[in-house]
Amino acid sequence: MLASLRPRGAGWLVLPAAVLLLLFFAVPISWLLAASVSYPQLGLQNFAALYEKTIYLRVLGNTVVISGVTTFWCAIIGYPLAFTMANGSPRVRRALVFIILIPFWTSLLVRTFAWMVLLQKQGLINDLLMSAGLIDSPVALIYNRLGVYIGMVQVLLPFMIFPLYSVMVRIDKSYSQAAATLGAPPIRNFFRIYLPLSLPGVLSGASLVFISALGYYITPALLGGPADMMIAQMIEKQISQFGNWGLAGALAVVLLVGTGVSLAIVHRVLGVRAGWRRA
Amino acid sequence: MTKTIDQIAEMLRRREISRRGFLGTGAALAGASLAPSLMSGSAFAAAAPVTFVSWGGAYQDAQKACYCDPFTAKTGTPVVQDGPMNESKYRTMVESGESVWDVADVTHEFLYNGIKNNLFEKLDASKLHLDRVPQQYRTDYGVGDIVWSYNIGYSTKVFTEENHPKSWADVFDLEKFPGTRTLNADGPQAVFEVATMANGTPMDKVYEVLATPEGVKAALDKLSTIKKNVIFWDTNSQSQQLFTDGEVSCGIILNGRAYDAAQKGAAIAVEWNQNIQSIDYLVIPRGSKNVEGAHGLIDEMMVAENQAKLANMIAYAPTNPAAFSAIDEKVSRWLSTHPDNAAKGFVINATFWRDHLEGLLEQWENWKLS
Incomplete structure (x- = not known):
């Protein structure tokens, strides 16, 4: 059926997208990447600087740690939520999808500013905790690493939940039922049967979250302290503040390669271990 | 470039x-x-x-x-x-x-x-x-x-006209003047001068001290003593917002921004002692x-x-x-060149910053990340 709809040489259908990507993505990106080895002169001096100066290694370390911790918490919070969605009644499922999607439709910047209002010292959360008598003086929830984690986990959570959910709804319930009839207690049943079957969802959700987190900019800039700088902020600083396109290019290469490598690892793990089904 | x-x-x-x-x-x-x-x-x-x-x-x-x-x-x-x-x-x-x-x-x-x-x-x-x-x-x-200037800004909710941080040494004194501070993070300008004055260096010796590696280290060490109690600002509107929201009790703010915040009803005042003027x-x-x-x-x-x-x-x-x-x-009274205000501060040394910016910027960025 579909084959008859397919025109000969359908390549032209992707032409608008291809031109757009080429002109406004591939060209400037290649230019920036080329700057990393040609600015201010030809050579590897920018990469040498990245390696020699501790500041860049620290920022790189920050980026990996923040992305990793964010991914971990997204999985911890997202897994039970996705489980409830996949196994609950249609009403519960609809309500949960709605709750998760609403913030998803709101701009990232607006959500980040909302967190500032909630988390600051004179903010809603500290006011509540203090009036409830749980704390005596305001807790520092923002302008530090904790603020970055809270903001990023909230923003990236849907990227964990939806891949997880799509895998969980396809898990055949008869496996768990079979294990139960054979005498497996619920906890064992979950770890031996359900968790391995849902693992592809965890991995694809984690890879989406981790890779998105690597390039995060607004959230750490607004909710973090000076020690929480991530690589995207560093790239922006190099260009807008110091006009150092070469170093910015080198940082971009590192980010691109890092993202590519994580993607490759995840694909490999997913493809081999969990038997990723390619439709 | x-x-x-x-x-x-x-x-x-x-x-x-x-x-x-x-x-x-x-x-x-x-x-x-x-x-x-x-x-x-x-x-x-x-x-x-x-x-x-x-x-x-x-x-x-x-x-x-x-x-x-x-x-x-x-x-x-x-x-x-x-x-x-x-x-x-x-x-x-x-x-x-x-x-x-x-x-x-x-x-x-x-x-x-x-x-x-x-x-x-x-x-x-x-x-x-x-x-x-x-x-x-x-x-x-x-x-x-x-002319505009970097000033000690303070919350009038936390401190009074009589009892507020009157020098940069006071701003670095967490016991005498409790509360969260704010400093600019956009560059090393002003922060290094302020920390040097907090170390007891008189205004006319600030750049002499900062031209030496020991002076730079002393400034960074001084900054480390309050680092946990500082919220840094990158843009002037952020500095204004921090005072307006009552997030900080004192710190660095530009006179024009403090004026604007005060006009809009924020509980903020500035101290002119040791102000750093820029032109x-x-x-x-x-x-x-x-x-x-x-x-x-x-x-x-x-x-x-x-x-x-x-x-x-x-x-x-x-x-x-x-x-x-x-x-x-x-x-x-909000203006940096008002005779009373100008006499209490000094003009930023632009040639010092032209010659030392690169080196101090790197140390500053390192300090922020550590």
């Missing part, structure tokens, strides 16, 4: 003919619009226009009303407004030898770097009344038009087509009554001390 700029400059050169053509059309249009005023009998109406570039917004609107309009009324020279000022655009223009701008409003960093890179026409003292502006607010290449300068870009007219406009900007009018409009401090007699007392 220079390489790309050269490339852009080369591109501009290749388009020279079309640019000339464009400018020619512009001049013809300007001539046509001037014709009625010629007929109305103004003797100066044929004067070539002066193009003025500044930072846009309320600031440039005030500059137009207080400086440019009076200049046109007196001399008949029209002033074309352009903006906002962009430093890389400026460089490209000057290096291509085709400056469209005749007078530019620039920061002290740009002035001192620009002198090194030959970006300005030298001012002709015979065409200016330089005695209107004190020596510390001008150089051979630029005359200061406004915005008027310069003539090298290659300007109307150096004569540019001198005329700059001279008009130093007139006391014009500067007073501007200060009353947007609370930027005048460089001509005579302006103060015409400034509202409610505004003048």
Whole structure:
């Protein structure tokens, strides 16, 4: 059926997208990447600087740690939520999808500013905790690493939940039922049967979250302290503040390669271990 | 940097003919619009226009009303407004030898770097009344038009007029003056000076101390003592917001921002002791087509009554001390060059920062991340 709809040489259908990507993505990106080895002169001096100066290694370390911790918490919070969605009644499922999607439709910047209002010292959360008598003086929830984690986990959570959910709804319930009839207690049943079957969802959700987190900019800039700088902020600083396109290019290469490598690892793990089904 | 700029400059050169053509059309249009005023009998109406570039917004609107309009009324020279000022655009223009701008409003960093890179026409003292502006607010290449300062800002909810941080040492004293601080994180300027003064260095020795590695280390060590109690700001509006929201009790804020916050009802006041003043300068870009007219406009900007009018409009401090007699007392106490305020602080050392910025910036970034 579909084959008859397919025109000969359908390549032209992707032409608008291809031109757009080429002109406004591939060209400037290649230019920036080329700057990393040609600015201010030809050579590897920018990469040498990245390696020699501790500041860049620290920022790189920050980026990996923040992305990793964010991914971990997204999985911890997202897994039970996705489980409830996949196994609950249609009403519960609809309500949960709605709750998760609403913030998803709101701009990232607006959500980040909302967190500032909630988390600051004179903010809603500290006011509540203090009036409830749980704390005596305001807790520092923002302008530090904790603020970055809270903001990023909230923003990236849907990227964990939806891949997880799509895998969980396809898990055949008869496996768990079979294990139960054979005498497996619920906890064992979950770890031996359900968790391995849902693992592809965890991995694809984690890879989406981790890779998105690597390039995060607004959230750490607004909710973090000076020690929480991530690589995207560093790239922006190099260009807008110091006009150092070469170093910015080198940082971009590192980010691109890092993202590519994580993607490759995840694909490999997913493809081999969990038997990723390619439709 | 220079390489790309050269490339852009080369591109501009290749388009020279079309640019000339464009400018020619512009001049013809300007001539046509001037014709009625010629007929109305103004003797100066044929004067070539002066193009003025500044930072846009309320600031440039005030500059137009207080400086440019009076200049046109007196001399008949029209002033074309352009903006906002962009430093890389400026460089490209000057290096291509085709400056469209005749007078530019620039920061002290740009002035001192620009002198090194030959970006300005030298001012002709015979065409200016330089005695209107004190020596510390001008150089051979630029005359200061406004002054602003880094001040100790404090929350009037936490502290009182009698008992508030009165020196940078007080700002670093968490026991005597509890609460969260705020410092600027956009660059090492001001933060290093402030920490050095907090270490007990008198104002006139700050840059001497900071020129030594030990002085830099002492400043960073001092900063480390309060690091956990600091929220850093990157933009001026952030600093204003932190005080407005009551997130901080004291710290570095620009006088104009504190004024604006106070006008909008924030519980904030400033201490003038040990303030660090910074100057915005008027310069003539090298290659300007109307150096004569540019001198005329700059001279008009130093007139006391014009500067007073501007200060009353947007609370930027005048460089001509005579302006103060015409400034509202409610505004003048917020101004960095008010005699009482100026005497309590010092002017930032622009040549020190030109020579040390790179090194201190790296140490500052490292410190922030550690």
